[in-house]
Amino acid sequence: MTVRPGWMRRLAGSGRVELIPQGRMSGPMPWVIAIMVAMTAIALAAGLALGNAVSAARAEIEGGVTVQIIEPRPEVRAEQAALAIRAIETMPGVAGIRQVPQAELDALIEPWLGTGVTGAAAGMPGIPVPSLIDVRLEGAVTPAKLAQIAQRVEQVAPSARVDAQSNWLKPVFEAMLSLQVLAMVVVALLAVALAAAVLLAARSALGTNRNTIEIVHLLGGTDAQVARVFQRSIGYDAAGGGAVGLALALVVVLALGRRFEGLGAGLVDYGALLWSDWLWLAAVPVLATLLAMLTARLTVLHVLRKML
């Protein structure tokens, strides 16, 4: 380390003299913190995006009920569908109802069975496909509401099957929630790993600078003064490393965001980050810096307490 002339150091450091030799962004610590912050921010972004996707999808389908008329004879199927719609639309709490048009049904099965298999377009008999009725309730679907609808529909359309839309996606939601919990656990583990890395760095720095610390102690320096020096040093490293880590994470998150946008795949489209999520991501390096400074302070004070 080169020692700058005193006047230069005092000028640069606003009169503050470094008790322990420090090189800004030197050594492995800032880069360890950069990697930790980048991984934390990416894991947090994934968790938040999953949370957004689950919330948006749940809001979208939580009041949705699907009625299927599973009847092979087309004319009976059409009649039962019309009767079921009439029976449901007069029920209290129904916000909307529509029969899914044949064209939409054809489009739904086209990827698996090809075109024209229902025979609807050519007016020919084809594979019987159930009629679908999409019902929107004013609130969330409860088992009681579902049973009421099923009971009413059964009277006019014996071939009907009534399902809450959220039931279909329940396993998907559960899987997404598990991933969200996993992301949060990763964030917590990274925070612990960061604290452990800082603890080791602080102990190592204490060992390296033991002579200076002893001198400062013998000249009447307090534990708090020594701890402040280490806290500040780690704080600079953590702030620098954190900024680099956040920049890296933002590049990754934005790049992944573009990739998922390109998929145009249902639930994934709901996983965009909100402005409050970006604030959380921006807070990661700040929180990492505070955690690093607190860890350094507590470590140094703990070690110093063993000295007279």
Place this chain on the structure above:
Amino acid sequence: MTADGEIIHFDNVGLRYGTDREVLSDLTFTLHAGRFYFLTGASGAGKTSLLRLLYLAQRPSRGGIRMFGTDVITLPRAELPVMRRRVGVVFQDFRLVDHLSAYDNVALPLRVAGHSEQDLAGPVRDILEWVGLADRMDAPPATLSGGEQQRVAIARAVIARPAMLVADEPTGNVDTDMAAKLIRLFDMLNRQGTTVVVATHDLDLLRKVPDSLIMRLDKGRLSDPTGALRYPPRKLT
């Protein structure tokens, strides 16, 4: 300091490191304000250990120590720094902070005590001038000679005007001329009211401060060749 001028009182003090035998045994003596004390004894007699007790780097294994009227054995750890600021120390190996300049090394006790840069600049320059290092203020210790490092260490020890100055073999690493100059420096400080305790095995030094009192350590025990340790102390003739 007490009314009778006592600044340090050791009462049957013993010190051992770990489970080894005692390196200091049954020390009972009093140091008085404004006196110049030489602590002599062969290598391994316990001089450095006794000095470590004086500058509060160590607590004794047994016995009592009173410093500036305060029982330091029961003094809470948090209050030790304030007590330490009243004692200036010149270490045998100087113990300058390598990455700080001569100026910053000397300023360290004042910074630790919370003085502003504005307040400490004048005194630090004055004292470096006084020890003849006005032109080496920005030099790091590694570029200073042994004698210059010693003078920086002395300047650092006295910059905060301590009530007592403790020096461990301060002339051990310098030539005869420099040793004489350093002792004159200590004598000058003593005449300004600072109690000085100098550990040395160089008996020639004793003659250079005629009014000094001698404490002799022998295998961790204190002998009293001059009567310096009695109260009132008798001057060396």
